[in-house]
Amino acid sequence: MxxxxxxxxxxxxxxxxxxxxxxxxxxxxxxxxxxxxxxxxxxxxxxxxxxxxxxxxxxxxxxxxxxxxxxxxxxxxxxxxxxxxRDSGRQRVAIGLTDAAAVWLAGSDWLQRCAPEEALLLAVESGAEEELLPAQQQGRLDLIVYGVAPAESATAEAQHRLRLVESPLTLAVPADQPLAAAPPAAAAELAGLAVVRYGAPSVARIVRDWEGQLSEPLAVRASFATLELTLQAALQLGCAAIVPEALLGEGDARFGRLPLPDCTQRWRLEAAWRAAPGTGEQLARIASWMA
The missing domain is CATH 1.10.10.10 (Winged helix-like DNA-binding domain superfamily/Winged helix DNA-binding domain)
Known part of the structure; x- marks a missing residue:
């Protein structure tokens, strides 16, 4: 009651x-x-x-x-x-993914590797980076996958972590734009550059630190929470987008990929889970299949 x-x-x-x-x-x-x-x-x-x-x-x-x-x-x-x-006789594993994690895992074979584990019932949901850790701490998620900026201590105590990928940021420039054929040699050349911002907080923190060395801030035309919308907007507006290189599909001829000059920080994608009797080893296996 x-x-x-x-x-x-x-x-x-x-x-x-x-x-x-x-x-x-x-x-x-x-x-x-x-x-x-x-x-x-x-x-x-x-x-x-x-x-x-x-x-x-x-x-x-x-x-x-x-x-x-x-x-x-x-x-x-x-x-x-x-x-x-009760309904399936299978153990439910709740997994939370950020948009960046979903993009990364969509190109992997982790589900095929999970397939032999017939006793598992995977329940996957998406959420913002700042939402996943509280959801896990409250017991609603067993394993979370999210982006991490280098300076962050991303998870709380009693967490196990596995780094899935580490990637530099890159300038994704529509292939028909002049910048795609003339990569900048230094960050100073990008002052005032028109961009579409990818709103993932872990990416935004790295971009914010890097942007501090510019004489003029980036001209943000739009900001989107998902990578797909960010790239679509960049194409339509003729702007660059600063995104993790690892998340750009190979062979996508729509964009030129330019190194982000003078950016020393690398973006990371991590899996995190809590140690719990009977589930810790299982969650560790699932995380390893994602790497």
Whole structure:
């Protein structure tokens, strides 16, 4: 019953309507209202406040929210795993990938290497770099794959890590642009260059450090969270894109690949997982198949 009340708190913050919460939980509206009142009585503080046309959380409600959200997420993750085991008899392994990781793995044979492990049920989802580690710490993901800038300490304690690839950044320039035929010899030649920015934080951090040596910042025409959209925009706008060289498909004649002059930092893609009885070795094997 307490889990239900925590779910109500989370949904009130998301939906702001008791009716909508009742519909989401397939319950009657008066029942939801009763649980909200009982929750306030149990905690001894006001958790909800009425505003014109909506319900919001009070300061106390907002303080409780992250804990409620974590508890609900952990329960739902546990429920998913148990249901998967019950329905298939296979062990569910939840894997989180950033966009860059998905691009890299799409060109690998890791799934073929996983195929003999018939007892595994792989559940793969995508997310931003800053979302994956908290999701893993909360138990919602078993293994994560994401980009890392050299200066970062990317994972928390009790993590195992495996470097999958290390790559320099490169200027991807549409093949019909003059720059593609005249590679710059020094970073200074790229001051004010029109670019489409690839929004992966690990890439952006390296670019930001490198850009500091330019007399004029890059002229960012657009920014995209995915590599595919970044490259498409670069083609359409006639701009360069600064991306990890390892993520550019071989034989793609649409782009010239130019070294990023005076950039000494290299981008990395890493897999990380937590040591856990009965799963640590298995996760290590999956990570090794990705390398």
């Amino acid at each position: 307490r889990l239900l009340k925590l779910r109500i708190l989370v949904l009130i913050d998301r939906l702001h309507q008791v009716t909508a919460v009742a519909q989401a939980l397939q319950m009657k509206q008066p029942t939801i209202s009763v649980h909200m009142k009982k929750m306030e009585q149990e905690w001894g503080v006001k958790l909800f406040a009425a505003r014109p046309g909506r319900i919001v959380l009070t300061e106390a409600g907002r303080a409780l929210l992250p804990y409620a959200a974590s508890i609900v997420a952990l329960y739902e993750e546990a429920e998913e795993k148990v249901v998967a085991l």
